[in-house]
Amino acid sequence: MSGKILIIDDEESIRFSLRGILEDEGLDVAEAESGEQGLELIGTDIPDMIFLDIWLPGMDGLEVLENVTRDYEGLPVIMISGHGTIETAVQALKKGAFDFIEKPLSLEKVVVSSRNALEFSRLRQENQALKTRITSEQPVSLTGQSAAIQELKDVIARVAPTDAWVLITGENGTGKEIVARSIHHLSGRADKPLVAVNCAAIPEELIESELFGHEKGAFTGAEKAQEGKFELADGGILFLDEIGDMSLKTQAKILRILQEQAFEHVGGRKTITVDVRVIAATNKDLTEEIKAGNFREDLYYRLKVFPLELPPLRTRTDDILLLITDFMNSLVKQHGFKPISFGQDAIRALTAYPWPGNVRELKNFVERMFIMYAGEAVSADRLPPEFKKAIEEQPAVVAPHTPETSMDDLIAGGPDDLKQARADFEARFLEAKLKEFEGNISQLAKAIGLERSSLYRKLKTYNIQTD
Numbered sequence: 001m002s003g004k005i006l007i008i009d010d011e012e013s014i015r016f017s018l019r020g021i022l023e024d025e026g027l028d029v030a031e032a033e034s035g036e037q038g039l040e041l042i043g044t045d046i047p048d049m050i051f052l053d054i055w056l057p058g059m060d061g062l063e064v065l066e067n068v069t070r071d072y073e074g075l076p077v078i079m080i081s082g083h084g085t086i087e088t089a090v091q092a093l094k095k096g097a098f099d100f101i102e103k104p105l106s107l108e109k110v111v112v113s114s115r116n117a118l119e120f121s122r123l124r125q126e127n128q129a130l131k132t133r134i135t136s137e138q139p140v141s142l143t144g145q146s147a148a149i150q151e152l153k154d155v156i157a158r159v160a161p162t163d164a165w166v167l168i169t170g171e172n173g174t175g176k177e178i179v180a181r182s183i184h185h186l187s188g189r190a191d192k193p194l195v196a197v198n199c200a201a202i203p204e205e206l207i208e209s210e211l212f213g214h215e216k217g218a219f220t221g222a223e224k225a226q227e228g229k230f231e232l233a234d235g236g237i238l239f240l241d242e243i244g245d246m247s248l249k250t251q252a253k254i255l256r257i258l259q260e261q262a263f264e265h266v267g268g269r270k271t272i273t274v275d276v277r278v279i280a281a282t283n284k285d286l287t288e289e290i291k292a293g294n295f296r297e298d299l300y301y302r303l304k305v306f307p308l309e310l311p312p313l314r315t316r317t318d319d320i321l322l323l324i325t326d327f328m329n330s331l332v333k334q335h336g337f338k339p340i341s342f343g344q345d346a347i348r349a350l351t352a353y354p355w356p357g358n359v360r361e362l363k364n365f366v367e368r369m370f371i372m373y374a375g376e377a378v379s380a381d382r383l384p385p386e387f388k389k390a391i392e393e394q395p396a397v398v399a400p401h402t403p404e405t406s407m408d409d410l411i412a413g414g415p416d417d418l419k420q421a422r423a424d425f426e427a428r429f430l431e432a433k434l435k436e437f438e439g440n441i442s443q444l445a446k447a448i449g450l451e452r453s454s455l456y457r458k459l460k461t462y463n464i465q466t467d
C-alpha cells in the first residue's frame with residue numbers, strides 16, 4: 001500500500017500502535033493530538049485518508065468530521081471509537097465517515113479498512129483527473145450524416161469566408177459554440193483571435209468595462225487600464241454567446257458599438273475604432289423575446305444578417321449512433337480506454353431516448369459509460385433508467401423506421417399479419433400527418449375525414465405524442 005495517513009487522537013499509545021501497523025504496510029504517517037491541530041495539518045498537506053478519534057478534548061471528533069466532509073469532499077475518514085461510543089460511531093457514518101474501528105485496535109481491521117479507504121480515494125482522484133482532461137479538448141469539426149447536419153456544414157462553408165454577421169440559434173447543447181468555432185476556423189480571420197463573451201455570465205455593472213475596456217481609476221477597483229473584448233477581437237471575431245440574456249440597457253449600448261464599430265473606454269475620451277466580425281448565439285426564441293419586450297428589435301435585425309438554426313438531436317436520430325461512436329473512438333485514442341460494445345437493445349434505447357440536453361448530454365453520457373464500463377458489453381439493463389423508460393414509451397406497433405425506408409422495405413421487414421401491417425401503416429401515416437399539421441388535431445381530423453375524438457383515440461392507441 002502507499003499513501004499519506006493522518007492520525008488524530010489524543011492518546012499517545014493509540015497513535016503509537018496505529019503508526020506501527022500503518023508504517024509496516026508502507027504508508028506515510030502524520031499525527032495530531034487534537035482536532036484543531038489535525039485540521040491545521042490537513043490545511044497544509046492534504047492526506048489520502050484520516051483516522052479520527054471520536055472523543056477528543058476541545059473540538060470533538062464529530063465536529064472535526066463535519067469540517068473535513070464539508071471542505072475536502074471525498075477524503076475518507078475512519079472513526080476510532082472507544083467503549084460506549086459505538087452509537088456515536090454510527091452517527092458518524094451517517095455524517096459521511098467512511099468506516100469505524102473499535103478500541104482495542106485489531107490489526108486486521110485496521111489494515112483492511114485502510115486499504116478500502118485508500119482504494120476509494122484513488123478511484124475518486126482518477127475519475128476527477130479524467131473528467132478535467134476530457135472536458136478540456138475542443139474539436140472544431142461537426143460530426144453528423146443526417147441531411148440537416150450535411151446542409152448545416154454546406155451553409156457554414158459558404159458563409160464562413162464572407163464577412164457576414166451570423167446569428168446562431170438552437171437548444172442547449174446543440175453545438176452553437178462549436179459552429180461559431182468552425183466558422184472562425186474557415187474564415188479569412190482564422191489567424192486572428194476568436195474572442196468569446198458570455199453575456200449571461202457578466203454582471204450588468206461590469207459589462208461595459210468588459211466589452212469596451214476602461215481607463216485607470218475609471219471606477220473603484222480599476223487600478224490599471226484594461227482593454228475590452230472589442231479591442232482584443234480587432235481583426236478577428238467577437239462571439240457574443242447567450243445574447244438573449246443580455247439586459248435591455250446593455251443591448252442599447254451594444255447596438256451603438258455594433259453599428260459604428262467605434263467606442264470609448266469607460267472613463268476615457270479617445271475614440272477607438274475596430275474591425276470586428278460578430279457571431280451571436282442564443283437558446284432563446286428572440287422573436288418571442290421581442291414580443292415580450294425583453295429584446296430590442298433593431299438589435300435583432302442587426303445581428304441576424306445570416307441566421308443559422310441548429311436542429312435538436314431528437315430530430316436527427318441518424319446522428320446519434322455516429323456521435324456515440326465518434327466520441328468513443330476519440331476517448332479510446334486519447335486515453336487508451338478499451339471500447340464498449342453496446343447490445344442491440346441498448347442501441348434501440350439510445351436512439352429512442354429524446355436527448356433533451358442534445359449533443360452535450362450525449363457526450364457526457366459516453367464519458368460516464370467509459371468510467372463505469374470501459375472494455376465491457378453493455379446491454380439495455382445497464383443503462384440509466386431514463387433510457388429504459390424511453391424504450392418502454394416507444395410505440396410498440398410502429399415498425400422502427402427512418403424517413404428513408406420505402407414501402408417495399410416496410411413490407412419486406414414488416415409483419416405477415418394484415419391487421420398488424422394496417423396498424424403499422426396507420427400509425428406511421430398519422431404520425432407524419434400530425435407533423436405536417438404542426439400538431440393541430442382539429443385541422444388534421446378535418447383533412448383526413450375523421451371525427452376529432454376518434455382521431456384522438458387512435459393517436460393515444462399508437463402512443464403518438466401530441467403536444
Ligand SMILES: Nc1ncnc2c1ncn2[C@@H]1O[C@H](COP(=O)(O)OP(=O)(O)OP(=O)(O)O)[C@@H](O)[C@H]1O
Binds near residue numbers: 173177178179283363
Ligand atoms: N455535431 C457535433 N459534432 C461533434 N461534437 C459536437 C457536435 N455538436 C456539439 N458537439 C459537442 O457537444 C458539446 C456541446 O456543444 P456546444 O457547447 O457547442 O453547444 P451549445 O449549443 O453552445 O450549448 P449551450 O446552449 O448549452 O451553450 C461540445 O462539447 C461540443 O464539442
Ligand SMILES: [Mg+2]
Binds near residue numbers: 176241
Ligand atoms: Mg454554448
